[in-house]
Amino acid sequence: MKQWIEKYLRYLKIEKNASVHTITSYRTDLNQFLNFTAVEQQVNPHQTEITSIDRLQIRLWLGALSEDGLARNSIARKVASVRSFFKYAFTRGAITKNPAHLLIVPKPEKRLPKTVQVEEIRRMMELAGGDDPKTVQDRAILELFYCTGMRLSELTELDIRDLNLIGRQVIVHGKGNKQRIIPLGDEALKACKIHLNSREELFSSRTDADAAKALFLAPKGQRIYPKRVQLIVKEYLMKTSEVTQKSPHVLRHSFATHMLDAGADIRIIKEFLGHANLSATQIYTHTSVDRLKQVYKKAHPRAQNKSE
Numbered sequence: 001m002k003q004w005i006e007k008y009l010r011y012l013k014i015e016k017n018a019s020v021h022t023i024t025s026y027r028t029d030l031n032q033f034l035n036f037t038a039v040e041q042q043v044n045p046h047q048t049e050i051t052s053i054d055r056l057q058i059r060l061w062l063g064a065l066s067e068d069g070l071a072r073n074s075i076a077r078k079v080a081s082v083r084s085f086f087k088y089a090f091t092r093g094a095i096t097k098n099p100a101h102l103l104i105v106p107k108p109e110k111r112l113p114k115t116v117q118v119e120e121i122r123r124m125m126e127l128a129g130g131d132d133p134k135t136v137q138d139r140a141i142l143e144l145f146y147c148t149g150m151r152l153s154e155l156t157e158l159d160i161r162d163l164n165l166i167g168r169q170v171i172v173h174g175k176g177n178k179q180r181i182i183p184l185g186d187e188a189l190k191a192c193k194i195h196l197n198s199r200e201e202l203f204s205s206r207t208d209a210d211a212a213k214a215l216f217l218a219p220k221g222q223r224i225y226p227k228r229v230q231l232i233v234k235e236y237l238m239k240t241s242e243v244t245q246k247s248p249h250v251l252r253h254s255f256a257t258h259m260l261d262a263g264a265d266i267r268i269i270k271e272f273l274g275h276a277n278l279s280a281t282q283i284y285t286h287t288s289v290d291r292l293k294q295v296y297k298k299a300h301p302r303a304q305n306k307s308e
Contacts, residue, residue: 001034001037001048001049001053001085002045002046002048004089004094005027005031005034005085006052007092008026008030008085008089009026009027011088014216015079016176017176018155018176019176019177020177021226025077025081026047026081026084026085029078030082030085031045032078033061033082034048036057036061036064037052037053037057037061042248050089050094050095051094051095053086053095053099054099055100055102057099058082058099058103062078063074065078066084067258076105077244079104079105080105082103083100083101083105085100086099086101087101088099099125113250113251113253113256113284114244114253114259115253115254115258116237116241116250116254117241118258120240120241120242121254122234123240124142124239124240124241125143125187127236127239128241130285133198133201133202134219136191136195136198137195137198137199137202137216138232138236139191139194139195140188140191140192140194140195140216141155141216141229141232141233142232142233142236142251143192144170144188144190144191144192145233145248145251145252146188146254146255147184147185147188147255148172148173148184148255148272149171149182149255149256149269149273150182150252151174151248151252151257151274152226152229152247152248152249153226154172154173154174154274155216155229155248156223156224156225156229157227158170158172158214159213159215160196160215161213161217162215163196165189165192165193168183168189169181169183169184170182170184175274175276180271180272180274182272196275199217202217203217203221204220205218206221206222207222208222210222210223211223216229226262229248230247230248232244233247233248233250233251234247237250237281252273255272256281266278266281266282269281
């Protein structure tokens with residue numbers, strides 16, 4: 001089964017143009033499932049045959065994940081990984097019957113996105129106002145996240161050529177290798193210009209050809225990687241915001257919510273975020289409605305009983 005997992009991951013990369021993040025997630029899910037079945041069959045994972053997997057083993061694995069307290073959304077993703085893998089194996093003739101064919105995907109939980117307040121964003125940018133190359137790069141990263149709403153994987157894959165300072169825009173390579181163009185605001189544009197002036201000071205002996213064309217660099221001169229960006233964002237949010245989730249995705253959520261609050265058309269926000277369907281963007285309308293209710297309750301003279 002191990003060799004079929006590797007074939008499937010190569011298929012995702014070469015034929016489906018899947019992102020690094022997607023391939024990593026699928027690899028984790030499938031190897032986790034492989035290890036579980038190996039324990040159940042009392043064999044080494046490398047000895048597990050793909051033809052030995054049945055629907056019961058998949059259901060037992062999902063039951064174990066649920067008992068471990070894994071969130072419904074995470075289980076749903078793992079079900080999708082396993083279903084896609086066995087569909088691939090079936091169409092390639094590795095198995096004669098697909099054990100995941102009728103597998104039901106758990107209904108995902110609807111959680112409202114966490115956002116950072118506008119004033120907290122302002123304080124965060126001020127905190128990243130130093131003039132050393134590292135802090136200058138931090139400011140450019142933060143401004144790009146909040147100005148464009150791009151994903152973490154999209155930011156780490158940016159090259160210098162993707163940035164068009166004259167046209168005031170950036171080309172983003174999204175899921176499925178789909179490109180989209182996002183305009184840059186004054187602050188993000190300014191931060192990127194300053195960063196480009198000092199960027200080469202971040203080079204080192206480990207700066208290879210890929211890093212030399214990358215827009216952002218890690219401390220040792222290589223192309224910046226997701227974990228490093230996550231640490232940068234967390235560091236600044238820890239000092240300026242009380243939001244419980246301190247990650248790059250929170251800045252993406254904040255971008256969309258603040259745009260919607262200011263009256264932007266949700267269809268335009270959908271294009272900015274790179275969502276395939278409008279339904280994925282509509283979750284931000286719930287956040288904005290909640291905020292409108294709070295404002296109404298505080299501002300309108302008859303919104304609440306003053307004697308309470």
